[in-house]
Amino acid sequence: MNDDLLRWDRAGRLHLGMVTDLNPPCCGCGMDVCTAGEFYMVHDHVWAAAGTCQCAVLCVGCLEARLGRQLTAGDFSDWPVNDSDQCHHSERLRARLTSKGAA
Structure with a gap:
């Protein structure tokens, strides 16, 4: 996702720019x-490789399915x-946030 779409307020809450649903579902x-604990940020090139628009939300499993590989910490x-x-x-x-391997 583009960093321009995200903002943290003074209370530490994340505001998602074009994503207006407070609990966005996986597309x-x-x-x-x-709720599932699968809200995360990957580098723009990883998101682009999945062919996903910037305002979309995907769980780990759906992003990995689109990429055809498992995510690693470098992603x-x-x-x-x-x-x-x-x-x-x-x-x-x-597990993905701490895994070793090429991104």
């Missing part, structure tokens, strides 16, 4: 990604939302 399977951008100490993450997302 692939309909999962509530926030994720340096946004606070990717910090497991600050945000709730599913086991699957935590």
Whole structure:
């Protein structure tokens, strides 16, 4: 996603620009990604490789299916939302955020 679409307010809440739903569903399977702990940010080139528009939301599994590979730590951008100490993450997302391998 483009960093221009995201803003953190003073209370530490993330505002998603064009995404107005506070619990956006995955565009692939309909999962509530926030409740499931699968809200994350990847680098723009990873998102583009999946052929997904910038305002879309995908769970980890649907993004990986579009990429044809498993995500690795190098795929994720340096946004606070990717910090497991600050945000709730599913086991699957935590595993990807710490995995080694080529992005």
